[in-house]
Amino acid sequence: MSYFLIFFSAAIVNNFVLSYFLGICPFVGVSKRVSSAVSMGMAVTFVMLITAVVTWLIYHLILIPFDVVILQYVSFILVIASLVQLVEMFIRKVSKPLYDTLGIFLPLITTNCAILGLALFSVLRDYSFLESVVFGLGAGAGFTLALVMMAGIREELELAPVPKYFQGAAITMIVAGGLALAFMGFAGMI
Amino acid sequence: MSSTLSLKTEFIKGIWKENPVMASLLGLCPTLAVTNAANNGLAMGLATTFVLLSSSLMISALRNFIPHQVRIAGYIVIIATFVTVADRFLAAYFPTISASLGPYIPLIVVNCLILGRQEAFSSRNGIGRSLLDSLGMGIGFILVLVVLGIIREILGSGSIFGVAILGDWFTPWMVMILPPGAFLTLGILIALANWYNDPSRSKERRAAS
Numbered sequence: 001m002s003y004f005l006i007f008f009s010a011a012i013v014n015n016f017v018l019s020y021f022l023g024i025c026p027f028v029g030v031s032k033r034v035s036s037a038v039s040m041g042m043a044v045t046f047v048m049l050i051t052a053v054v055t056w057l058i059y060h061l062i063l064i065p066f067d068v069v070i071l072q073y074v075s076f077i078l079v080i081a082s083l084v085q086l087v088e089m090f091i092r093k094v095s096k097p098l099y100d101t102l103g104i105f106l107p108l109i110t111t112n113c114a115i116l117g118l119a120l121f122s123v124l125r126d127y128s129f130l131e132s133v134v135f136g137l138g139a140g141a142g143f144t145l146a147l148v149m150m151a152g153i154r155e156e157l158e159l160a161p162v163p164k165y166f167q168g169a170a171i172t173m174i175v176a177g178g179l180a181l182a183f184m185g186f187a188g189m190i
Numbered sequence: 191m192s193s194t195l196s197l198k199t200e201f202i203k204g205i206w207k208e209n210p211v212m213a214s215l216l217g218l219c220p221t222l223a224v225t226n227a228a229n230n231g232l233a234m235g236l237a238t239t240f241v242l243l244s245s246s247l248m249i250s251a252l253r254n255f256i257p258h259q260v261r262i263a264g265y266i267v268i269i270a271t272f273v274t275v276a277d278r279f280l281a282a283y284f285p286t287i288s289a290s291l292g293p294y295i296p297l298i299v300v301n302c303l304i305l306g307r308q309e310a311f312s313s314r315n316g317i318g319r320s321l322l323d324s325l326g327m328g329i330g331f332i333l334v335l336v337v338l339g340i341i342r343e344i345l346g347s348g349s350i351f352g353v354a355i356l357g358d359w360f361t362p363w364m365v366m367i368l369p370p371g372a373f374l375t376l377g378i379l380i381a382l383a384n385w386y387n388d389p390s391r392s393k394e395r396r397a398a399s
Binding site: 018019020021022023024025028070071072073074077078081082110112113115116117120121124163165166167168169170171172173174176177178180181184 | 215216218219220222223262263266267270271273274277278292293296297299300301302365368369370371372373374376377378380381382384385388
């Protein structure tokens with residue numbers, strides 16, 4: 001039951017994008033088309049899952065036993081950067097079509113704050129190994145959900161008469177505000 | 191003469207014309223996340239500026255020694271080191287601010303504003319120019335964070351920098367200090383900046399005067 005709560009809370013109630021403001025850059029940048037939003041969401045979920053596993057292992061098997069928790073940020077970001085590179089090479093080798101769809105989005109994930117945020121939050125909340133894996137899956141699902149919803153709205157928005165000065169980034173922010181308002185309705189559920 | 195002039199533009203451009211948040215939409219995560227009060231915005235802006243300045247200094251000094259292929263990894267390690275310094279400093283001397291900013295201080299590591307300036311500017315320019323550029327960008331970032339923080343704090347809690355200024359008659363707009371308020375306020379600010387920068391509007395103004 002508690003695993004379900006962690007998943008649900010990360011995906012819906014405390015959505016990474018709409019209530020923690022993590023991963024706003026791809027949320028604004030890659031949300032013009034639903035198809036690319038789905039690919040980006042998949043790539044991020046995949047990296048989040050691996051990050052959750054690897055950073056948990058590093059924190060509990062290296063940083064704590066050797067008493068070097070001060071190196072937390074440096075080691076996490078290095079691991080994430082090299083992980084993204086590895087995943088990119090692996091996908092290119094194993095599945096060319098998947099690589100072509102995710103292609104340009106993969107390197108961008110390194111500087112996606114949602115990934116580092118995930119590692120930091122699971123340390124902060126003292127999650128067990130399984131809990132942080134579930135947390136990673138939930139956060140990825142929530143990110144994908146927000147991104148795809150946003151892309152759907154923006155596809156419709158192209159046909160809407162947006163006031164001149166609100167075109168582009170401004171209307172995206174306003175729409176995101178509306179989405180965040182809607183997601184606030186879930187707040188009482190947990 | 192021309193070199194002093196360009197040094198000045200190097201510094202000024204970050205404040206408005208190439209403002210990291212309003213013009214390039216960089217560093218949006220902390221901008222939206224911590225501006226529910228003016229104090230938090232100021233602290234976040236100062237911490238980010240510190241990291242930006244020190245890593246610019248370091249990277250422009252080392253720019254001829256860092257191999258091109260691994261430069262991004264190198265930059266990230268340098269940035270993460272200074273973020274650790276800022277994080278420990280805040281935790282030791284300003285524990286309340288450190289607690290209210292929480293994980294957003296370590297998240298400065300992945301603030302695209304910092305990595306962006308290193309890649310676009312510090313790795314190609316001398317120490318002096320890089321520091322000026324970073325200072326300008328940092329001030330621009332602080333300005334946006336503080337303005338957002340002030341607007342949201344006045345409307346959402348009826349206070350400014352923690353001091354209540356609106357009387358009992360004012361019902362705080364709770365939504366402004368919650369996530370939706372951040373998106374709405376920034377959206378409106380960007381639209382206002384678009385309106386202010388619109389070339390056709392300034393032509394009209396010149397014609398009218």
